[in-house]
Amino acid sequence: MALTNAPRFETQRLILRGPEMADAEPLIAFLMDEVRSEGFGGYTKRDDAWRWYALNIGHWHIHGYGYLSIEDKETGKPAGICGIWNPEGWPEPEIGWVVFEGFEGKGIAFEAALAVRQWAYTELGFTTLTSNIVPDNARSIALAERLGATFERAYDNVQMGLDHLYRHPAPAELDDGGMGAYA
Incomplete structure (x- = not known):
């Protein structure tokens, strides 16, 4: 059961949908891996990681957008999260992504980010987006x-210190003007 009013849409290999209770454990495991979750704060205590999970659900209710769960169509397993994030203290809305262990190197984050960016431009009416990336995260860069x-x-990111802001192309700068189908 979805915990938010998030949309559900599909790409070639993925289902992007709102967070569900079944997503809590894979996300908490990711958040507690300090090395892999550095760009999300890297938590050492389970209760702090659980609060981040709940924060995303609240973010949806406040903004009408947040992180979507990425589900791998082939396995039905949670593969990561991708969405639009703009908590208090952020410079502006950003598109962010995480792929869980075992799903890296398969183009999942790219496929999800393209779909989320298109959704933000076509459905939410965004005209620009950023991605805020810790300087040593070469894969996200x-x-x-x-x-x-x-x-x-x-x-200076209010949560993580030095951060780099990357600007995404505006809808008019994209080949399809940001107006194509999600799949």
């Missing part, structure tokens, strides 16, 4: 650049 985002500036 490479993905942001593959998505066409360019480094704009360094700034």
Whole structure:
């Protein structure tokens, strides 16, 4: 059962949907892996990781958007999260992504991020998006650049300190103007 009013849409290999209780354990496991979750704060205590899970649900209710769960169509397993994030203290809405252990290197984050960005432009009416990436996260930087985002500036993230802001192309700068189908 969905815990938010999030949309559900599909790409070629993925289902993107609102968070469900079954998503809590895989997300908490990711958040408690301090190395892999550095860009999300890296938690050492389970209750703090659970609060981040609940924070995302509240974010949906406040903003009408947040992180979607990524479900692998082939296995039915949670593969990560991807969505639009803009909590208090953020410079502006960003598109973020995480792929859980065992799902890396398969293009899942790229596929999910393309779909989420298109949804943000076509359904939510965004005209710009950023991705905020900790400076040493080479994989996320490479993905942001593959998505066409360019480094704009360094700034002090209220949660994680030094962060790099990458600007995504506006809808008019994309080949389909941001108006294509999600699949």
